[in-house]
Amino acid sequence: xMVGDVVLRRILQIGSIGAAIIAVSGSYLLLRSPASDASATxxxxxxxxxxxxxxxxxxxIGQSFNTNASMEAYETVDLYPKxxxxxxxxxxxxxxxxKAGELLAxxxxxxxxxxxxxxxQRLPQSAQISHSRN
Numbered sequence: 001x002m003v004g005d006v007v008l009r010r011i012l013q014i015g016s017i018g019a020a021i022i023a024v025s026g027s028y029l030l031l032r033s034p035a036s037d038a039s040a041t042x043x044x045x046x047x048x049x050x051x052x053x054x055x056x057x058x059x060x061i062g063q064s065f066n067t068n069a070s071m072e073a074y075e076t077v078d079l080y081p082k083x084x085x086x087x088x089x090x091x092x093x094x095x096x097x098x099k100a101g102e103l104l105a106x107x108x109x110x111x112x113x114x115x116x117x118x119x120x121q122r123l124p125q126s127a128q129i130s131h132s133r134n
Contacts, residue, residue: 079104083109084109085109085110085112086107086109086110087105087106088106088108089105089106090105092104092105
């Protein structure tokens with residue numbers, strides 16, 4: 001006999017013993033059930049329970065619950081300016097609610113302001129030249 005045959009035979013023996021135990025216990029439970037008992041009295045209808053009801057009344061909640069906790073933002077956003085410069089004015093504080101499109105801060109651009117000032121100084125001269133030609 002090979003080892004595989006011995007293992008298979010042992011599994012079959014254990015399985016048949018388990019099936020026999022289940023069959024015997026199932027038969028016992030069926031025979032002991034009240035439905036199969038011929039001398040059992042017919043079932044009485046269940047008594048109707050009486051329940052008190054009340055109408056709801058609208059009122060303020062008078063209880064409160066205080067506890068220590070910490071809150072964290074569900075979502076955070078990093079803000080980056082389109083140009084580099086200095087914050088000259090901050091119009092909102094940390095934790096304030098803001099709306100879409102609301103101005104949060106003003107950025108001062110000293111280098112860009114100097115570059116824009118040069119063409120503005122030349123503009124009146126070029127306007128005079130073009131006006132005198134007409």
